[in-house]
Amino acid sequence: MRALVLVPVLTRARAASEDAPRSAQRVSLHSPEDRLAESTGLAEAIDLDVAEARLVSVPQPRPATLFGSGKVEEIADLVKDEDVGLVIVDHTISPVQQRNLERAWNAKVLDRTGLILEIFGRRARTREGRLQVELAHLSYQKGRLVRAWTHLERQRGGRGFLGGPGEAQIELDRRMLDERIIAIRRELEGVVRTRELHRKGRRKVPYPVVAIVGYTNAGKSTLFNRLTQAGVMAMDQVFATLDPTMREVRLGSGRRIILSDTVGFISDLPTQLVAAFRATLEEVIGADLVLHVRDIAHSETDAQAVDVEHVLRDLGVETDAASGPILEVWNKVDLLSPVTREEAQAAARFRSHKPVLISAASGDGLDRLLARIDARLGAADEIVSVRVPASEGRLVAWLHENAEVIARETQDDGTLDVRVRIASEKKQRLLNALGRAGLTPNV
Template identity: 60%
Template sequence: MDRRAPPTRCAVITPFLNKKSAKGHVDRRSPEARLAEAVGLAAAIDLDVVYAGLISLSEVKPATYLGSGKVEEIHDIVHDQEVGLVFVDAALSPVQQRNLEKAFEAKVVDRTALILEIFGSRARTKEGTLQVELAHLNYQRSRLVRSWTHLERQRGGFGFLGGPGETQIEADRRQIGERILRIERDLEQVKRTRALHRTSRKRVPYPVVALVGYTNAGKSTLFNRLTKAEVMAQDLLFATLDPTLRAVDLPHGTRIILSDTVGFISELPTQLVAAFRATLEEVIEADVILHVRDVSHPDTDAQAADVRDVLTELGIDLETGRVIDVWNKVDLLTPEDHERLTNTAVRTDATERPVLVSALTGEGAEALLSIVEGRITAGRVTLKVTIPAEDGEGLGWLYRHGEVLARETDEDGVLRVSLRILPERAALVKRRFGAASVRPG
């Protein structure tokens, strides 16, 4: 017998400024597309969406965000539909949230709060849990307003000199501040550990390729396709949260570390960007970044712009050739759209040319790996190194510091190794084996 409580009945409200009030500001998405995404966010945390609606605003009201007429209208909907939670797809101030809860007689969450809840439910590792808790606490600290009477109670001091003590709100704020400091120290240790891992990978060296993209663009499905792994991949916003790394051998033998990262979303809460800085450093330090786009989605251009905004915020230069656009889900396109996008890709300059793939069917996956390999090895030099066949330690050194393309032993017992390596490491090879034993490949 299933004794689980039924899902919370939810109303999703997407307010937007009408054209007259927007004063020239052009939203990347239509209101209908924003509402559809908001419903997807609610579904991602198993809310039972019983009502979803758009609200056109002439202005944002300081007290309630919405106009009084709309507030009454939604109150009736909440009452008639027995709604327990109202998701307002906007950034509400603490006062607006409190006033709406009183008016609706139901719990109200804004966009930031709901995304934080989703991340909290998805976190699996200690690191992910810490990052989400840090974002939650920073959000809660800004919400410590006098909305409940218990926050105005005072804690008395001890003995005769205790004085009036501190109010409950001050105590809560202090406790949150102390917890934030502890989490930040723990995350600093995570950051140091990641830095050590990256340093060790550079010594090997394996290039790092990071998958980024809008949530639900198919990153995890593509990750599974390229690595033959089984990372959770569902048609669900933020299906995966914690980063996953796997080694992948490219067509001509180059080994890379492929990293699957958290998905981005429009208006990603600043608390989350800050909290996930340690995780996103895998993207910042990556040799190549694969920007995975769902080209079957009607808002694919707007989603791509949102991802580029976050990458720019992280300090990543999008013009350096590190980013490869991956146009995913081409299996969902009509034949005409597939041909049109293929022609568009062919006409694009080779340094910026997107790759059409279907992570589900495997179409374009091998071509993508070849392009990644070409991008990684473009700046490397090939050397021919001659060493004695019995120098096993020297051969191991070459494998650790470069990419061995071929090796053969001649009749005189001399081992000739073809090696691809970063230009700055060429001098290191000559010092180790002697300039006479090393020549350009």
């Protein structure tokens, strides 16, 4: 389908209508040009043929159409000339505005929230993902239902318990939506219970959970694949990953972690999606460490970082670099010029939280990243020295498998002096293994 992408540029920092949510009233930190490029990418993510993408100045938002009458007519001519069947308005528009614009342009109109919901609907692969997207879509439709049918109520009224056809249709649609929403929530409750059982199982092991978050297309899945050798789909496309994936990774200290790849964030992420995907994002909420992956080569990297932090705060995750569980990962350094790369390295050194510069595509810097993850998770690690007889080969193998061997020295009689760094949660297992062998550690 041929599509037209429009990005309204409001010259006054106020919402287009009283119906706009509070999230839409926040002043965007992204430039209009970046919003236009992002909106075009969103449209292309669902295989739309973008006939044209343009910025549209809106000096005074109109309650009925958002755009002024002259601009509406101009766009109507463009829609007709380009044979456009879908117009994407990168802004929150009310049901009344949507209906009026569709009539004026004789084409389907989608706002930013509706477009993102369409993309999520295509990207969901698992049953859980599809349920979450459907819940978000139904919640979105329900919120727009009342005003969408007001034109029918005006056509024929009713009194008492016998309403007009518009009122009857509203009640019918609302009841159907409510019933489906309740059914989906019940199914998702089962998903939440299953996930909690899995989390309890991991806590018994226990393996720390490291969650990867970031703006969409920041390179999260590429990094995940590099670290885990997994085959997660990684494409130069927004929302390439929707359903969460988890894999085990062994660090240099012998510590095993669970690495979790999550859905990408985006500016003005619809509140319906944040609510619907809360079960999935609980892996982020309960993570021991959160890797905030940033596309450092993107011109809007700082604005994207602010958007991600906003969503994390909404989820209840502490985003303060000094006290929170956040480790910033500056990705795509391979796309920087030598001069810009040196500037980024200098900037990272002066940051209090010391971000890690990497290229997930080439593998540059991944050893440093794994070492930083190990160090952050190993703040409570302990150093243990033990003398192992030559006959205890299995114990030596266990030490190499479960701890970081700092030093080892073989004596003349074959006895091995080993010094290891071990996670505090594994120390008791080491003591038990030594006790069975009749050995005593030197802490």
